[in-house]
Amino acid sequence: MTRLxxxxxxxxxxxxxDRVQGQTDTALNDLGREQALAAAPLLAAMRPDAIVASDLQRARDTADTLAALTGxxxxxxxxxxERHYGLFQGLTSPEIAERYPAEYARWRSGDQSPGCEVESLDDMGKRMAEALQAAADVNPGGTVVIATHGGAARQGMGHLLxxxxxxxxxxxxxxxxxxxxxxxxxxxGWRLRAHNVGVNPATTIPAGI
Known part of the structure; x- marks a missing residue:
């Protein structure tokens, strides 16, 4: 059994x-570093065999907290x-709605390709699924932690399933x-075993569905 x-x-x-990051290379803030430090021991206890991360700084720095515990x-x-959000990157939702109202409406309605140079959901899902499958193929029967992004994780999961x-x-x-x-x-084949599992830094009680 291989676990991702x-x-x-x-x-x-x-x-x-609530500013759209997409593939903009932003850093963790103090809260983000605290969250990573709180989550890392839980993941380390699951005895990962490998860690793979997005090359964007916020994902890599998150992964590094686990690497420090596991070696x-x-x-x-x-x-x-993460998904490339084209002209939306760097803007808040109200700013996008004001500048690109038609494209914003399509994006919020779930349109796969809303325009404004935003990467399609299908393209994102395919590249994510390829990366996830590659990590699994290199570590058959092992546990691999993939440090990535929210939208990318969901779409990649969907393609695998x-x-x-x-x-x-x-x-x-x-x-x-x-x-x-x-x-x-x-x-x-691939099975979903848990979703949105984690811990609030203010508590030690894991939560998830």
């Missing part, structure tokens, strides 16, 4: 003000980046430094 833990990065200043190196894969976008839209988003667990089971 899709771990969203910690909080950033852009997360805090594992962190591999980098640019396919694990064969879920249509209509179903994925019903899955709640990953909170910062929470993770999704997927297992590759013999004769059954």
């Amino acid at each position: 833990l899709l771990w969203r990065h910690g909080n950033t200043d852009w997360n805090a003000v 594992l190196p962190v591999g980098a894969d640019p396919r694990l980046r 064969g879920w249509p976008t209509s179903i994925l839209h019903t899955v709640g988003p990953l909170q910062n430094c929470h993770w999704t667990e997927l297992r590759l089971e013999a004769g059954r």
Whole structure:
């Protein structure tokens, strides 16, 4: 059985003000670093065999907190980046709605390709699924922690599971430094075992669905 833990990065200043990051290379803030430090021991207790991260700083720095506990190196894969949000990157939702009202409406309605140079959900899902499958293939029967991004994790999960976008839209988003667990089971393929698992730095009680 191969296990993938899709771990969203910690909080950033852009997360805090709902500014679209996409593939902009932002850093963790103090809260994000605290979240990563709180989550890392829980993931370390699951005895990962490998750690792979998006090459964006916020994901890599999140992964480094786990590497410090496990002694594992962190591999980098640019396919694990967040969705490229084109002209939306760097803007808040109200700013996008004001500047690009038609494209904003399509984006919020779940349109796969809303325009404004935003990467399609299908393209993102395919590259994410390729990266996830590659990590699994290199570590058959092992546990791999994938430090990535919220939207990318959900879409990659969906492609591995064969879920249509209509179903994925019903899955709640990953909170910062929470993770999704997927297992590759013999004769059954990829299975979702847990979603949005993590810990609030203010408590030691794990939570998730």
